Amino acid sequence: MSTKASSIKDIAKKANVSITTVSFILNGKAVEKNISAAVIKRVEDIIEADGYKPNQVARSLRTGNSHIIGLIVEDIANPFFAGIARMLEDRAYKKGYKILYSSTENKASKTSELINLFKSRQVDAYIIAPALGAEKDIQGLINEGKPVVLFDRYLPELDVNYVGIDNFDASHQAAENFIESGKKHLALVTVDLEIEQIKDREAGFRHALTEAGIKEDQSVILKVPFGNTREETIELLVGMLSAHPKIDAILFATNYLAISGLLAIKKTKKVINKHLSVIAYDDGDIFKLHTPQISALEQPLEEIADRIIKKIFEQLGSKMPVTIEKTILPAKLLLR
Amino acid sequence: MSTKASSIKDIAKKANVSITTVSFILNGKAVEKNISAAVIKRVEDIIEADGYKPNQVARSLRTGNSHIIGLIVEDIANPFFAGIARMLEDRAYKKGYKILYSSTENKASKTSELINLFKSRQVDAYIIAPALGAEKDIQGLINEGKPVVLFDRYLPELDVNYVGIDNFDASHQAAENFIESGKKHLALVTVDLEIEQIKDREAGFRHALTEAGIKEDQSVILKVPFGNTREETIELLVGMLSAHPKIDAILFATNYLAISGLLAIKKTKKVINKHLSVIAYDDGDIFKLHTPQISALEQPLEEIADRIIKKIFEQLGSKMPVTIEKTILPAKLLLR
DNA sequence: CTGAAAGCGCTTACAG
DNA sequence: CTGAAAGCGCTTACAG
Secondary structure, eight states: OOOOOOOHHHHHHHHTSOHHHHHHHHTTOTTTTTOOHHHHHHHHHHHHHHTOOOOHHHHHHHHSOOSEEEEEESOTTSHHHHHHHHHHHHHHHHTTOEEEEEEOTTOHHHHHHHHHHHHHTTOOEEEEOOOTTOHHHHHHHHHTTOOEEEESSOOTTOOSEEEEEOHHHHHHHHHHHHHHTTOOSEEEEEEOOOOHHHHHHHHHHHHHHHHTTOOGGGSEEEEEOTTOOHHHHHHHHHHHHHHOTTOOEEEESSHHHHHHHHHHHHHTTOOOBTTBEEEEESOOHHHHHSSSOOEEEEOOHHHHHHHHHHHHHHHHHOSSOOOOOEEEEOOEEEOO | OOOOOOOHHHHHHHHTSOHHHHHHHHTTOTTTTTOOHHHHHHHHHHHHHHTOOOOHHHHHHHHSOOSEEEEEESOTTSHHHHHHHHHHHHHHHHTTOEEEEEEOTTOHHHHHHHHHHHHHTTOOEEEEOOOTTOHHHHHHHHHTTOOEEEESSOOTTOOSEEEEEOHHHHHHHHHHHHHHTTOOSEEEEEEOOOOHHHHHHHHHHHHHHHHTTOOGGGSEEEEEOTTOOHHHHHHHHHHHHHHOTTOOEEEESSHHHHHHHHHHHHHTTOOOBTTBEEEEESOOHHHHHSSSOOEEEEOOHHHHHHHHHHHHHHHHHOSSOOOOOEEEEOOEEEOO
């Protein structure tokens, strides 16, 4: 039952021409190479009838490219990454490129393995939300002249294209909003990762407090360990909420922390109302459906995807090194 | 700045051995081939120092396999698929396989293109949540002897491995639960796709009504067009809710329909309480966080992923055709 | 207008 | 104990 796929050789034989001719026709060079219309027609008919598809592995080995773009993110099940992935996929598809993706779990070792995997598959370009520690591997890609765009996570040591949001400003906006609406005891719930994005989210928050003359000990900053299970996180948050009953506003630095946070609030029988405000990073259905609705800092997903793809194809299209661009987009505070 | 990666030839030259020897060492056949410990050490050191990684494209071309498993789903941004993808990725990774994935948007044409893409990249095995109309392409894979497992969507014409839930029974359970708790005017909100999964979800619902002696005209079945935007769906649902004010229980046949449904309910100022019950397919944070919490039919994600992977590796491990298995797992009704 | 041949980087049967 | 050589399926410079 096992049918072998036909090769260019089979087609050439059936059409009574050389494989060179078939290859030219396949690659749209038939006219340029002055192949007669009759031959073109004959070969194309045979290709059609056989259902012949060129072996891309052989093509990649020969040409050194693959028309594949590698996408490396922390966790593809995270809606932010899944959403971006889907948009990138759409946009790349239109240009004849496919996206190959995989998750790093925020481990440098896995990032490194993935980059090597992609390299060994001749992936043409890389879109990476990098784990800390991946600097060397990414620098390696740049040295080889591969198009690279980082997003979401910023690695200050690297001189490479980047697309992300202004995290400092986003947190600042959120905290300022709390303060303007009369909140006195603000909390930030964040994660204990030493990455720029997270550090900026904290810095913007702190800056707003300082500006408003709120003293350090009036606010709470809780750093949830990265590897925590949801249950552990909820427990930690319940603890914080009861230890600091005065808290009247909470900014959650990530989507999943906000979800755990809402569950924790539910558990302590507190309610979100005029005495307790909440803002979460990254909007989602979950916040729109919550009662009451939860305010959110929305990342411009479409624009992030557009900028990434634009930069990738700019590099793919030119043999020259293209100007390195660091794009910082504003997040939007959606008040509900 | 552009460094070329080294090849097996470079390593052989530096080590003063043939490429055959390097290849044997690379593939763990050094001992079997009686290569001296000294040579092994010398070659391995050079490989290490050079950071040499074998070109997988060349290897694939030669061996015909790739250690890649293709995963084809409707939409990777759908949490059900993203979750499964992540689990499959983990499990495959442990066995030295990578997952390559892409979305079909439920179009047979895109499914077909993806299958061809994967074929031309020598993908070793296929995991597919198939769009209707993809039968011929999938049959093609089976004819070529490729390991294939379908999931989520069932294609009755094909004799192929499948893992999914008992949709008939799940809907039946949900409707029965409504009836037992005294509901009289049940609604099913489903999508207008002619796929088995969806048809079973309707049939199970209808069957429970018939069993309970509830007449057709006392219940409502709304089929939302597949391509609808969320806004259109909400409008449709708002229309239904006001046209049938007696409805006291709603089963949503998909996750995204439930989300639109909750938004529609919110919009009509109705509330979910003892007068209006809701059950949704596929559990998620959103239902746990909703006030009140929403009951759900939970698919056993872990088990689905496990069964798929088990079947894939069973086939990958043997040259013989393996027994075809259709696994139907129960969904779990989580009452809240 | 078309073809023979080299080569991309590997693996492996064969030979010694 | 190790190597020369064929071949996987393509592309393309060169030749005629």
